[in-house]
Amino acid sequence: MTVEDPDSTAPGARTPAPRTAAAAGSGPSARPHGDLERYTGLFAQRTQVMKSSAMRDLMALTERPDVISLAGGLADTTLFPAEDLAKVLSHMAAGDAARALQYAPTEGISEIRPCLAAVMAAEGTEVDPDDILVTTGGQQVIDLMCKTLVDPGDVIVAEGPTYPGAVPTFSAYQADLVQIEMDDDGMRIDVLETTLDQLEREGRTPKFIYTIPTFQNPGGVTMSLERRKRLVEVATEREILVLEDNPYGLLRYEGESLPTLFTLDGGRFVVYGGTLSKILSPGIRVGWTVAPAPVRQKMIIGKQGSDLNSSSMSQLFVAYYFRERDWRDYVQRQSDVYRARRDVMLAALQEHMPEGTTWTRPQGGLFVWVTFPAWVDTTDLLARALQHDVAFVPGRAAFLDGRGGNSMRINFSGVTEDDIRTGIARICTVIEEQMELYASLTGTTRPRSGGAASEPPPAPRTADAPVVPLRTAGRRRGNG
Amino acid sequence: MTVEDPDSTAPGARTPAPRTAAAAGSGPSARPHGDLERYTGLFAQRTQVMKSSAMRDLMALTERPDVISLAGGLADTTLFPAEDLAKVLSHMAAGDAARALQYAPTEGISEIRPCLAAVMAAEGTEVDPDDILVTTGGQQVIDLMCKTLVDPGDVIVAEGPTYPGAVPTFSAYQADLVQIEMDDDGMRIDVLETTLDQLEREGRTPKFIYTIPTFQNPGGVTMSLERRKRLVEVATEREILVLEDNPYGLLRYEGESLPTLFTLDGGRFVVYGGTLSKILSPGIRVGWTVAPAPVRQKMIIGKQGSDLNSSSMSQLFVAYYFRERDWRDYVQRQSDVYRARRDVMLAALQEHMPEGTTWTRPQGGLFVWVTFPAWVDTTDLLARALQHDVAFVPGRAAFLDGRGGNSMRINFSGVTEDDIRTGIARICTVIEEQMELYASLTGTTRPRSGGAASEPPPAPRTADAPVVPLRTAGRRRGNG
Numbered sequence: 001m002t003v004e005d006p007d008s009t010a011p012g013a014r015t016p017a018p019r020t021a022a023a024a025g026s027g028p029s030a031r032p033h034g035d036l037e038r039y040t041g042l043f044a045q046r047t048q049v050m051k052s053s054a055m056r057d058l059m060a061l062t063e064r065p066d067v068i069s070l071a072g073g074l075a076d077t078t079l080f081p082a083e084d085l086a087k088v089l090s091h092m093a094a095g096d097a098a099r100a101l102q103y104a105p106t107e108g109i110s111e112i113r114p115c116l117a118a119v120m121a122a123e124g125t126e127v128d129p130d131d132i133l134v135t136t137g138g139q140q141v142i143d144l145m146c147k148t149l150v151d152p153g154d155v156i157v158a159e160g161p162t163y164p165g166a167v168p169t170f171s172a173y174q175a176d177l178v179q180i181e182m183d184d185d186g187m188r189i190d191v192l193e194t195t196l197d198q199l200e201r202e203g204r205t206p207k208f209i210y211t212i213p214t215f216q217n218p219g220g221v222t223m224s225l226e227r228r229k230r231l232v233e234v235a236t237e238r239e240i241l242v243l244e245d246n247p248y249g250l251l252r253y254e255g256e257s258l259p260t261l262f263t264l265d266g267g268r269f270v271v272y273g274g275t276l277s278k279i280l281s282p283g284i285r286v287g288w289t290v291a292p293a294p295v296r297q298k299m300i301i302g303k304q305g306s307d308l309n310s311s312s313m314s315q316l317f318v319a320y321y322f323r324e325r326d327w328r329d330y331v332q333r334q335s336d337v338y339r340a341r342r343d344v345m346l347a348a349l350q351e352h353m354p355e356g357t358t359w360t361r362p363q364g365g366l367f368v369w370v371t372f373p374a375w376v377d378t379t380d381l382l383a384r385a386l387q388h389d390v391a392f393v394p395g396r397a398a399f400l401d402g403r404g405g406n407s408m409r410i411n412f413s414g415v416t417e418d419d420i421r422t423g424i425a426r427i428c429t430v431i432e433e434q435m436e437l438y439a440s441l442t443g444t445t446r447p448r449s450g451g452a453a454s455e456p457p458p459a460p461r462t463a464d465a466p467v468v469p470l471r472t473a474g475r476r477r478g479n480g
Numbered sequence: 481m482t483v484e485d486p487d488s489t490a491p492g493a494r495t496p497a498p499r500t501a502a503a504a505g506s507g508p509s510a511r512p513h514g515d516l517e518r519y520t521g522l523f524a525q526r527t528q529v530m531k532s533s534a535m536r537d538l539m540a541l542t543e544r545p546d547v548i549s550l551a552g553g554l555a556d557t558t559l560f561p562a563e564d565l566a567k568v569l570s571h572m573a574a575g576d577a578a579r580a581l582q583y584a585p586t587e588g589i590s591e592i593r594p595c596l597a598a599v600m601a602a603e604g605t606e607v608d609p610d611d612i613l614v615t616t617g618g619q620q621v622i623d624l625m626c627k628t629l630v631d632p633g634d635v636i637v638a639e640g641p642t643y644p645g646a647v648p649t650f651s652a653y654q655a656d657l658v659q660i661e662m663d664d665d666g667m668r669i670d671v672l673e674t675t676l677d678q679l680e681r682e683g684r685t686p687k688f689i690y691t692i693p694t695f696q697n698p699g700g701v702t703m704s705l706e707r708r709k710r711l712v713e714v715a716t717e718r719e720i721l722v723l724e725d726n727p728y729g730l731l732r733y734e735g736e737s738l739p740t741l742f743t744l745d746g747g748r749f750v751v752y753g754g755t756l757s758k759i760l761s762p763g764i765r766v767g768w769t770v771a772p773a774p775v776r777q778k779m780i781i782g783k784q785g786s787d788l789n790s791s792s793m794s795q796l797f798v799a800y801y802f803r804e805r806d807w808r809d810y811v812q813r814q815s816d817v818y819r820a821r822r823d824v825m826l827a828a829l830q831e832h833m834p835e836g837t838t839w840t841r842p843q844g845g846l847f848v849w850v851t852f853p854a855w856v857d858t859t860d861l862l863a864r865a866l867q868h869d870v871a872f873v874p875g876r877a878a879f880l881d882g883r884g885g886n887s888m889r890i891n892f893s894g895v896t897e898d899d900i901r902t903g904i905a906r907i908c909t910v911i912e913e914q915m916e917l918y919a920s921l922t923g924t925t926r927p928r929s930g931g932a933a934s935e936p937p938p939a940p941r942t943a944d945a946p947v948v949p950l951r952t953a954g955r956r957r958g959n960g
Contacts, residue, residue, distance in 0.1 A: 039774045042687060042721060044631045050781050077581035085580070086573035093566035100565070101557035101761035136616055136765075136787040143786050147652060151524045169785035172627065207522060241522060281581035283792030285616075294519045301530050305649035306623050307616040311791045312763030 108134025215365025695845025
């Protein structure tokens with residue numbers, strides 16, 4: 001199976017996780033007079049395509065203590081010592097109370113910039129601290145990039161699958177998202193070029209290419225050096241901006257670090273997006289971007305309109321933390337924990353997953369991408385899984401075009417090893433149930449690995465490109 | 481003079497504060513290859529009308545210690561005891577470290593909602609805590625409201641002058657802003673109705689009416705009870721949403737509290753926007769909104785795309801602070817300080833301002849709005865004022881149509897009494913210089929109060945409505 005199989009004809013194809021959308025919406029005490037009709041005529045056109053992120057909707061479920069959620073993308077913040085947090089915050093309060101409570105410049109507080117530059121330097125990416133624009137998490141980088149560049153109907157190119165949390169952002173700007181299939185070496189740059197050619201013939205130049213080259217979310221794969229170089233060449237040749245989203249680069253569990261696109265490009269066409277969400281804390285909402293000056297200037301004005309500035313308290317906390325503690329040590333401790341959890345997850349998949357299922361084997365980051373036989377619908381599966389107290393992100397949340405119906409994203413960083421084992425086993429129980437049902441309905445024996453269950457995929461958007469599966473590991477029953 | 485005089489024909493009319501725009505932009509170390517031409521073709525159409533907020537650009541100048549900035553809109557966070565901050569943060573870290581560092585639901589952390597409901601209740605506004613959506617400052621309420629409702633070219637109605645920080649937000653959504661003049665009783669609802677009639681004849685229904693009814697920014701005036709009731713009636717009759725932005729309601733220095741529009745309306749057409757920025761801290765970036773359920777649901781999806789959730793650390797800090805301290809006591813202490821500063825500012829204006837100048841006399845909030853004779857250009861004046869180490873917000877920043885050229889907003893909450901006196905005196909020195917220049921250029925004696933300097937105002941947008949000046953106090957030389 002391949003992740004790029006268009007799946008819009010699958011039974012039950014629908015927008016991501018509609019069953020849980022209400023959970024994040026209006027609570028039991030939703031205001032009276034909330035009849036949709038009255039307001040429908042007032043809504044902006046963008047709201048017709050604005051979809052809720054399945055990942056965020058599922059957050060509500062993670063608060064149910066009996067659910068093992070493999071759906072999140074959480075750093076395990078219990079690894080951060082509470083007494084360290086108390087000390088650093090106390091020192092910040094003693095030294096900078098009034099500043100922590102006050103507005104900050106839109107660009108960010110000066111002391112935090114060298115910290116963020118140091119994070120980039122740890123991956124070999126050199127940047128002038130003054131060029132950093134602090135944002136409200138990495139999410140705001142994507143939003144400001146769209147705000148600066150995207151008119152309704154403009155093309156954004158991204159990986160297929162792409163970060164589920166970017167989908168509502170792209171939708172809000174009414175972008176036309178074109179997704180490029182991946183394999184074990186990340187985005188297929190040859191397919192990208194074919195697609196760009198096709199778009200050019202249609203008179204459509206993408207406003208930017210969105211990529212997570214390292215430990216991709218949700219694919220778990222990493223773009224090879226060769227492809228990185230070629231992507232930067234393509235961007236330069238065609239004068240197309242690239243947004244390199246790099247939340248996970250420092251969470252590497254094996255292998256050698258690769259240069260960022262930003263480094264290879266020198267900051268000419270590559271906009272860098274960073275965040276402290278995965279290496280320190282998502283709760284402080286501190287991300288940043290480095291962009292060419294004209295783009296940066298527009299992003300600053302955009303941020304003024306969005307939220308004036310990011311939390312001063314968060315920014316000063318970071319500055320004090322970097323001064324008083326070894327932030328690299330905490331990244332290392334997290335990496336050690338996440339590596340072990342990844343290994344547990346891969347072993348559990350190997351042990352439990354039925355034949356015909358494949359999954360990626362990430363060298364870092366937070367996620368494994370699992371692909372089931374074509375007849376499996378993971379959106380349906382999620383509803384059943386929740387009855388078994390386990391959650392994941394259904395693959396459709398990572399596409400805007402209905403693909404991904406037989407895939408899912410599962411997270412290992414925010415879940416204990418025991419819960420990973422139990423969670424995977426529960427998912428497999430549900431899958432086995434579906435397989436029995438499938439067999440009884442079709443009057444066949446359960447489908448064997450690959451073969452019968454896998455219909456030839458419909459022609460992808462770039463039909464002349466060979467289809468390469470996004471898989472690095474698979475389960476063949478009996479040889480595990 | 482009146483604030484609603486169209487001023488687009490004034491010499492030197494231009495977009496707000498262009499001289500300072502560069503300050504917030506690219507620093508000395510702006511990235512190379514930053515030639516605007518290369519990227520211009522890529523920018524979204526909205527960037528052509530996205531204007532930098534003069535107020536935010538001026539923030540950079542407030543960091544120069546020699547400048548007395550009356551330009552800000554700052555709560556004085558030095559009033560918050562550093563040891564209190566340290567204690568509350570330590571308790572939060574001890575009790576909830578992992579949650580403070582973790583993602584939160586998009587709607588907000590549950591414990592903070594009763595706190596925010598308590599703030600509303602203190603002004604007599606009852607709300608179910610579950611109906612509250614936490615935002616990244618009050619600014620994000622305006623942004624999400626636009627995101628939910630505004631297509632390019634849609635009409636937003638606001639006061640004239642309006643909150644300068646809302647101008648870049650409205651611009652980013654390519655809204656057509658129609659501004660309604662005010663007098664001492666706030667927005668002229670009769671003019672609003674005439675304007676809505678006119679718009680209706682043009683087939684254009686405003687997407688919402690944006691108002692700060694209490695201690696308006698920048699006007700300093702408060703909407704009367706009679707007008708509040710009529711505004712809610714108008715909204716109901718015409719089925720138009722109202723965004724009631726209420727950052728300052730609890731900062732009342734005299735007079736009786738009035739019911740909010742939200743209370744009068746029952747939450748049917750009025751969306752409430754609140755923030756802790758002025759009564760606790762702008763640096764934590766905690767605001768909130770209460771909206772009819774269908775609108776709220778769209779705002780939640782919009783927020784997912786913007787920044788996923790507001791800072792968990794900030795939200796938990798608020799919850800602990802409200803639990804451990806008397807937040808009302810801090811609001812009272814701030815109010816006492818701000819009241820004294822307001823009185824100093826009004827006295828300094830009375831002492832120093834040349835004849836023909838008028839200003840508002842706010843019963844609360846942070847701002848005084850000053851209107852000079854028509855020949856004064858406050859954008860030009862600002863450049864000279866900065867040479868004298870004093871800053872204010874030029875009036876054009878509060879309009880999208882070029883008006884406000886002879887007005888300015890000055891702040892008294894974030895400035896010491898001595899600095900207020902010195903700052904006002906410096907502004908008056910600059911004004912006196914301009915008056916001498918004016919007299920020498922025109923060969924006249926300096927203009928006397930009102931009369932000669934005040935040209936009859938051009939017809940306002942709603943020509944059938946009488947023009948009423950936004951003034952509650954004035955300076956007549958010799959009787960101060």
